[in-house]
Amino acid sequence: MGASSTPKVRPPTEAGSDRGEFPQRLDAGRRDARSAGSPGPAAPGPRGRVSAAEKWLLRRRLRRLGDPAIRVALWDGQAVDAGVEHPVALVRVHDRRTLLELALHPEMAFGDAYSDGRIELEGDLREFLEMMFSTSTPTNRSRGSLPGRLAWWLSRLPANTIGRSRRDVHHHYDIGTDFYRMWLDEQLVYTCAYFPDPSMTLDEAQRAKMDYVCRKLRLRPGETVVEAGFGWGALALHMARHYGVRVRACNLSHAQTLFARERAKAEGLASRVEFIEDDYRNLSGRFDVFVSVGMLEHVGRRYYRELGGVIDRCLKPEGRGLIHSIGRDRPMPFRGWIDRRIFPGAYPPSLREMMHVFEPFRFSVFDVENLRQHYAKTLEHWLARYQAREDRVAAMFDERFVRMWRLYLTGSIAGFTTGSLQLFQILFARPGATGCPWTRAWLYADRGSEADPPC
Amino acid sequence: MGASSTPKVRPPTEAGSDRGEFPQRLDAGRRDARSAGSPGPAAPGPRGRVSAAEKWLLRRRLRRLGDPAIRVALWDGQAVDAGVEHPVALVRVHDRRTLLELALHPEMAFGDAYSDGRIELEGDLREFLEMMFSTSTPTNRSRGSLPGRLAWWLSRLPANTIGRSRRDVHHHYDIGTDFYRMWLDEQLVYTCAYFPDPSMTLDEAQRAKMDYVCRKLRLRPGETVVEAGFGWGALALHMARHYGVRVRACNLSHAQTLFARERAKAEGLASRVEFIEDDYRNLSGRFDVFVSVGMLEHVGRRYYRELGGVIDRCLKPEGRGLIHSIGRDRPMPFRGWIDRRIFPGAYPPSLREMMHVFEPFRFSVFDVENLRQHYAKTLEHWLARYQAREDRVAAMFDERFVRMWRLYLTGSIAGFTTGSLQLFQILFARPGATGCPWTRAWLYADRGSEADPPC
Numbered sequence: 001m002g003a004s005s006t007p008k009v010r011p012p013t014e015a016g017s018d019r020g021e022f023p024q025r026l027d028a029g030r031r032d033a034r035s036a037g038s039p040g041p042a043a044p045g046p047r048g049r050v051s052a053a054e055k056w057l058l059r060r061r062l063r064r065l066g067d068p069a070i071r072v073a074l075w076d077g078q079a080v081d082a083g084v085e086h087p088v089a090l091v092r093v094h095d096r097r098t099l100l101e102l103a104l105h106p107e108m109a110f111g112d113a114y115s116d117g118r119i120e121l122e123g124d125l126r127e128f129l130e131m132m133f134s135t136s137t138p139t140n141r142s143r144g145s146l147p148g149r150l151a152w153w154l155s156r157l158p159a160n161t162i163g164r165s166r167r168d169v170h171h172h173y174d175i176g177t178d179f180y181r182m183w184l185d186e187q188l189v190y191t192c193a194y195f196p197d198p199s200m201t202l203d204e205a206q207r208a209k210m211d212y213v214c215r216k217l218r219l220r221p222g223e224t225v226v227e228a229g230f231g232w233g234a235l236a237l238h239m240a241r242h243y244g245v246r247v248r249a250c251n252l253s254h255a256q257t258l259f260a261r262e263r264a265k266a267e268g269l270a271s272r273v274e275f276i277e278d279d280y281r282n283l284s285g286r287f288d289v290f291v292s293v294g295m296l297e298h299v300g301r302r303y304y305r306e307l308g309g310v311i312d313r314c315l316k317p318e319g320r321g322l323i324h325s326i327g328r329d330r331p332m333p334f335r336g337w338i339d340r341r342i343f344p345g346a347y348p349p350s351l352r353e354m355m356h357v358f359e360p361f362r363f364s365v366f367d368v369e370n371l372r373q374h375y376a377k378t379l380e381h382w383l384a385r386y387q388a389r390e391d392r393v394a395a396m397f398d399e400r401f402v403r404m405w406r407l408y409l410t411g412s413i414a415g416f417t418t419g420s421l422q423l424f425q426i427l428f429a430r431p432g433a434t435g436c437p438w439t440r441a442w443l444y445a446d447r448g449s450e451a452d453p454p455c
Numbered sequence: 456m457g458a459s460s461t462p463k464v465r466p467p468t469e470a471g472s473d474r475g476e477f478p479q480r481l482d483a484g485r486r487d488a489r490s491a492g493s494p495g496p497a498a499p500g501p502r503g504r505v506s507a508a509e510k511w512l513l514r515r516r517l518r519r520l521g522d523p524a525i526r527v528a529l530w531d532g533q534a535v536d537a538g539v540e541h542p543v544a545l546v547r548v549h550d551r552r553t554l555l556e557l558a559l560h561p562e563m564a565f566g567d568a569y570s571d572g573r574i575e576l577e578g579d580l581r582e583f584l585e586m587m588f589s590t591s592t593p594t595n596r597s598r599g600s601l602p603g604r605l606a607w608w609l610s611r612l613p614a615n616t617i618g619r620s621r622r623d624v625h626h627h628y629d630i631g632t633d634f635y636r637m638w639l640d641e642q643l644v645y646t647c648a649y650f651p652d653p654s655m656t657l658d659e660a661q662r663a664k665m666d667y668v669c670r671k672l673r674l675r676p677g678e679t680v681v682e683a684g685f686g687w688g689a690l691a692l693h694m695a696r697h698y699g700v701r702v703r704a705c706n707l708s709h710a711q712t713l714f715a716r717e718r719a720k721a722e723g724l725a726s727r728v729e730f731i732e733d734d735y736r737n738l739s740g741r742f743d744v745f746v747s748v749g750m751l752e753h754v755g756r757r758y759y760r761e762l763g764g765v766i767d768r769c770l771k772p773e774g775r776g777l778i779h780s781i782g783r784d785r786p787m788p789f790r791g792w793i794d795r796r797i798f799p800g801a802y803p804p805s806l807r808e809m810m811h812v813f814e815p816f817r818f819s820v821f822d823v824e825n826l827r828q829h830y831a832k833t834l835e836h837w838l839a840r841y842q843a844r845e846d847r848v849a850a851m852f853d854e855r856f857v858r859m860w861r862l863y864l865t866g867s868i869a870g871f872t873t874g875s876l877q878l879f880q881i882l883f884a885r886p887g888a889t890g891c892p893w894t895r896a897w898l899y900a901d902r903g904s905e906a907d908p909p910c
Contacts, residue, residue, distance in 0.1 A: 134887070194894075195893070195894075196894055196896065198893055329813070329814065329817070329818060329819050329820075329886060330814040330815070331814070350810065350814055351806070351807075351810050351814075351820055351823075352807050352810035352811070352814055355805065355806050355807035355810070356807070358784070359784065359785040359786070359805055359806075359807055360785070362784070363784060364784050364825065364827075364874050364877060365784075365806055365823065365825060365877075366824075366825045367823065367824060367825065368806075368820065368822065368823035369821075369822060369895070370819065370820060370821045370822065372819075373891065373893065418886065418887065419819050419885075419886025419887055420886075422819060422820075430874075431784060431873065431874025431875070432589070432873065432874055436828065438650070438653055438828065439649075439650075439651055439899070440824070440895065440898075440899065441651065441899035443895075443899075444894070444895065444896035444898075444899045444900070445899070
């Protein structure tokens with residue numbers, strides 16, 4: 001616990017410290033805003049009338065975004081919209097530079113300007129983002145344009161080396177356990193929950209998710225499990241505590257590893273759960289079960305075959321496994337802003353891409369479930385808890401950080417409700433695996449009747 | 456019914472008739488056997504001692520097949536095995552030509568020689584095939600050798616044009632409804648059944664499968680369904696009869712179309728179920744639901760995107776669909792003998808390949824279930840019923856046909872039990888589809904509690 005307290009973003013002079021590049025980027029963003037003459041959210045941008053050319057550029061961009069039902073109010077009092085009678089949101093743009101950036105690369109510019117306060121929104125942020133996601137279909141944007149094609153090919157370069165993966169994980173997960181503790185559930189599970197009943201609390205739904213994963217995997221006492229990417233250790237501890245298995249789990253985050261080890265010790269599970277600070281590529285041993293919840297997004301598609309090879313090496317001849325990951329209906333990188341500001345190096349694969357993990361090896365896929373509605377619901381809980389604590393987040397970081405994460409959480413809800421993002425749970429096994437349940441009915445039967453699934 | 460009675464195989468002189476190439480091939484096979492000097496199963500092949508070179512060739516082949524636990528007994532009394540103490544089967548090879556064919560291309564040669572009676576087996580055929588499938592892993596055989604690579608590339612050529620598809624369907628499905636009626640269930644469903652309880656009868660399990668498909672699709676009265684590949688019409692009629700929907704269904708088989716129309720008329724469903732003799736590529740109209748059970752195997756992977764385009768064209772903006780198909784863990788054609796003698800033009804895709812149907816379009820995959828255990832069980836029922844009626848099959852066709860289909864049904868069981876074959880049900884929907892159930896629990900709940908799945 002002591003290892004996880006890193007509340008305040010350091011000032012720019014400390015940017016080279018072991019806190020990594022995140023504060024640097026925050027600062028860079030802030031400097032960008034200043035260099036454009038915008039000292040902060042409250043102050044207006046540089047005055048001067050909006051030209052006809054600027055309005056034409058903006059209209060053109062709105063058209064390319066599918067004519068969303070929004071109105072853009074500019075700093076000189078003029079407004080531009082796509083001729084829609086009842087806009088769901090009014091977007092206030094405070095300065096000329098922001099307007100030009102929006103016209104050139106709207107996603108990146110909107111994310112940064114919203115975080116800086118150079119853009120303000122009147123209306124519901126979620127509704128606004130859902131509409132933006134729905135009108136601008138991914139197909140239009142993915143590979144059509146030259147910049148789109150460039151981004152596409154750049155995203156195929158091998159980026160997720162072990163060293164780079166370590167930095168990327170550090171960027172997102174080491175910004176402070178105290179921060180995540182404010183709005184995650186009591187066990188700090190930072191992946192999609194499972195709500196058998198949508199009125200469940202977040203704590204209940206995260207426990208239900210862990211049980212659901214364990215039950216899909218048919219864990220039996222005495223079995224061995226290897227987990228790739230353990231977060232703060234909740235699932236590994238849950239498996240050992242409730243299913244009597246031994247777990248070896250790896251993760252690249254130093255803070256998370258120390259935190260998870262403390263939890264294991266405090267619960268008396270340290271002899272049955274081994275938390276290793278290492279890359280999945282270095283896993284060794286042979287296990288009955290492989291599990292990975294929320295790591296595939298960070299693996300990088302060039303490395304799926306390598307991940308499959310690790311599973312193949314670590315799984316006994318009759319083993320089975322489960323991979324839980326954000327995904328897509330079709331190949332497309334994360335939106336630029338998410339990739340640059342929130343999750344560097346992350347990529348949500350399509351099912352076809354995910355199959356590169358399994359098909360080169362001797363695995364059979366038994367069950368794929370899309371839980372994207374559950375991720376939208378999980379994020380609603382996170383966002384509500386986060387927004388109730390925005391003052392504390394501002395005291396811990398700053399206003400820009402508050403807005404950035406509000407946008408990220410709200411945008412993620414919109415991603416899952418509009419079907420721009422998916423959440424896949426893939427259950428697989430060796431082709432000759434025995435004891436596969438005859439149907440999936442037992443997964444949904446009363447827990448009392450379950451002893452072992454009928455084969 | 457009258458349209459479907461085609462009991463006897465015509466003699467060679469009628470080979471050019473509208474019965475297609477199947478009798479021709481049967482005859483060709485028989486002539487092959489004769490030309491090798493083997494007048495039939497009872498008679499021995501040409502005498503002469505087996506040479507050391509021939510035994511070396513056979514041993515080499517056994518090694519490349521993974522040293523299966525079999526013994527090969529040759530016509531001169533000598534035997535060859537892989538040094539296994541307790542062979543599960545004794546393979547009697549009656550002549551030199553069969554031996555050489557086995558050494559060169561074992562799958563094709565075994566299939567033809569077993570059908571001809573030039574090979575006889577002592578031991579359990581299923582056990583023998585399961586062992587052969589298990590020891591010779593698909594990975595070794597698929598693209599390793601030159602013939603393997605050639606077959607691979609040949610299989611990528613565009614073969615499943617509309618004309619070719621029509622001939623291929625004719626080859627397998629038009630050999631006589633009376634034949635299939637002998638060993639299929641009462642409703643003539645020639646696809647994997649679903650056994651919620653493994654002790655169900657085949658009739659019950661086929662009805663359970665049709666219900667399972669309808670429930671996964673959440674059919675509601677008054678909706679419209681388009682079905683690609685309707686077999687003898689059982690599913691389309693089931694949907695209209697029990698779920699109150701209207702169905703347009705297409706199929707390339709003339710005999711099946713006439714048969715299905717008769718059934719619809721007899722049941723008073725002709726106004727709600729339209730059976731069309733046509734290719735799926737010619738489907739028109741807009742529907743709430745797309746369904747296809749057991750057709751994708753015949754589509755050919757070069758045409759998956761085209762199939763996706765047909766679904767995209769035929770499905771309303773909030774529609775949903777289900778594809779049920781035999782598949783593989785990794786790309787690999789059907790074994791040569793199946794492809795040549797049983798299912799010309801068929802190909803069981805891997806999940807990654809299947810995604811070519813969905814990913815170019817606006818579909819989200821919600822659920823993939825692998826029912827391969829259920830196909831093994833279905834085939835056990837079919838084989839038992841078939842074997843109980845082999846005398847009648849012999850009277851309808853001939854002994855060679857009896858053995859050929861026995862081998863095909865038994866080999867298919869072995870394919871599913873060893874994990875060489877999979878059975879995937881893929882449920883998908885438009886990304887913005889509404890009313891998706893909150894969990895899958897309702898699929899397994901008592902039918903009484905089901906009115907509409909909880910959203």
